Amino acid sequence: MLDTEVRELMQSFVLSDYQVQEVYSRFYAEISKGLKRSTNSQATTKCFPTYVQDLPTGDEIGKYLALDLGGTNFRVLLVSLKGHHDALVEFQTYAVPKDLMVGPGVDLFDHIAECLAKFVAKHDMKNAYLPLGFTFSFPCVQKGLKEAVLSRWTKGFKCPGVAGEDVGRLLHEAIQRRGDVEIAVVAILNDTTGTLMSCAHRNADCRVGIIVGTGCNACYVEHVDQVDLLDHEFKREKKQVIVNCEWGAFGEGGQLDFVRTEYDVTIDNKSINPAQQLFEKMTSGMYLGELVRLVLIRGLQKKAVFKLNPRREEFATILEENENIFETRHISEIESDTFPEFANTRRICKQLFGLEKATVEDCQKLKYVCECVSKRAATLVAIGASGLVNKTFDRKVVVGMDGSVYRYHPKFDEYIRETMHKLVKPDKTFDIMLSEDGSGRGAALVAAVASKTK
Ligand code: BGC
Numbered sequence: 344m345l346d347t348e349v350r351e352l353m354q355s356f357v358l359s360d361y362q363v364q365e366v367y368s369r370f371y372a373e374i375s376k377g378l379k380r381s382t383n384s385q386a387t388t389k390c391f392p393t394y395v396q397d398l399p400t401g402d403e404i405g406k407y408l409a410l411d412l413g414g415t416n417f418r419v420l421l422v423s424l425k426g427h428h429d430a431l432v433e434f435q436t437y438a439v440p441k442d443l444m445v446g447p448g449v450d451l452f453d454h455i456a457e458c459l460a461k462f463v464a465k466h467d468m469k470n471a472y473l474p475l476g477f478t479f480s481f482p483c484v485q486k487g488l489k490e491a492v493l494s495r496w497t498k499g500f501k502c503p504g505v506a507g508e509d510v511g512r513l514l515h516e517a518i519q520r521r522g523d524v525e526i527a528v529v530a531i532l533n534d535t536t537g538t539l540m541s542c543a544h545r546n547a548d549c550r551v552g553i554i555v556g557t558g559c560n561a562c563y564v565e566h567v568d569q570v571d572l573l574d575h576e577f578k579r580e581k582k583q584v585i586v587n588c589e590w591g592a593f594g595e596g597g598q599l600d601f602v603r604t605e606y607d608v609t610i611d612n613k614s615i616n617p618a619q620q621l622f623e624k625m626t627s628g629m630y631l632g633e634l635v636r637l638v639l640i641r642g643l644q645k646k647a648v649f650k651l652n653p654r655r656e657e658f659a660t661i662l663e664e665n666e667n668i669f670e671t672r673h674i675s676e677i678e679s680d681t682f683p684e685f686a687n688t689r690r691i692c693k694q695l696f697g698l699e700k701a702t703v704e705d706c707q708k709l710k711y712v713c714e715c716v717s718k719r720a721a722t723l724v725a726i727g728a729s730g731l732v733n734k735t736f737d738r739k740v741v742v743g744m745d746g747s748v749y750r751y752h753p754k755f756d757e758y759i760r761e762t763m764h765k766l767v768k769p770d771k772t773f774d775i776m777l778s779e780d781g782s783g784r785g786a787a788l789v790a791a792v793a794s795k796t797k
Contacts, residue, residue, distance in 0.1 A: 348647035355604040356715040380571035396581040397792040401428035409786035413480025419462040422787035448505035456517035476786030480534040491531040535562040537785025538778040542743025549741040556746025559627035563731040591623030632671040721758030729766035745778040
């Protein structure tokens with residue numbers, strides 16, 4: 344049994360039914376605000392029209408290149424769409440060195456172009472002239488499929504000279520500077536759009552795409568009449584458009600203050616983008632591990648965790664001195680553990696903190712701390728997901744999901760469904776589907792439907 348100290352420690356992470364309902368109402372209102380031209384400027388969720396208006400049929404064929412920037416790694420991909428809902432994806436992963444994440448934008452785009460050129464040379468495709476889809480997973484104002492102006496950096500990126508610029512043009516210029524590859528950038532898309540497209544390729548009922556990875560965001564299929572920001576010429580022939588909600592920014596207007604904890608405030612204050620992406624900072628992989636570290640520091644001070652461990656003082660010092668030592672993947676590993684072995688928990692305690700003799704009780708408490716942090720994240724994601732499912736016109740809605748947190752956490756899916764069952768309207772049915780390589784296959788599909796439209 345867990346004692347009251349640890350329960351008290353985690354109390355502020357446990358959302359009551361009232362809080363869940365209240366966040367839901369505020370989120371739903373915020374999306375409506377984002378969609379309306381008259382209120383968009385005050386909305387935190389910007390609801391950018393993506394200009395993707397056709398969902399895949401499954402019959403798409405052809406070879407496409409894709410670039411994927413926005414998670415932990417940068418990837419170049421070659422995607423062969425084979426019809427019959429099938430695709431083959433080959434890719435190469437390249438690290439994005441820390442200095443490129445915060446250095447001049449030109450250097451970042453030169454690096455992207457260099458990786459692309461190497462990939463094309465390796466695959467002997469210099470003269471193939473393949474169309475390219477660029478999955479650029481940051482908030483962008485799209486002016487069409489090929490034009491995307493970055494509105495802000497997120498997730499630890501902060502390269503001067505890019506915000507306010509069209510990233511399609513920056514990529515094009517970097518490719519031109521090299522002069523050794525000829526590539527046509529035919530579409531720029533968000534990873535949530537890629538996720539939705541890649542799930543819709545397999546399941547025609549997919550209407551929502553969600554990422555819970557390094558960052559957190561969602562998009563959904565909306566009726567064009569609801570999307571004020573979409574120009575009239577795009578409303579004549581087609582009746583739907585994918586809207587990129589950019590829900591990571593939700594809360595910047597104070598909407599989440601009543602549920603944010605002292606730890607959320609600390610995370611935000613020491614981030615490189617204070618006061619921004621507040622919903623993201625409570626839900627995504629970039630921050631969840633660090634939230635656990637901060638809670639453990641407080642827990643040790645209050646003797647709510649590792650109370651009797653002889654090395655608790657040293658443990659506290661290691662935690663205090665090493666930001667980000669506890670990573671989000673450790674949460675997934677600890678929550679995968681079974682009683683009373685706690686094999687992962689013990690290994691992590693030893694590897695990270697040199698703690699040899701964690702007791703069963705210590706392990707139980709650490710697991711509980713992780714559970715409270717990840718469960719709150721999943722509950723918040725579920726609130727957003729339910730809002731979007733309820734907003735769509737369809738009665739049966741499949742939600743496509745991806746991202747390292749969703750993919751590797753043993754119970755994230757279960758936690759999300761639990762809350763969605765409470766919030767999705769009774770006349771609707773929903774399901775969640777794991778996306779297969781949305782950033783690659785999805786990019787190819789957007790490129791493919793774009794060329795079909797032409
Ligand atoms: C970005 C989104 C992106 C999400 C998931 C957020 O930080 O603002 O555009 O979809 O991360 O990668």
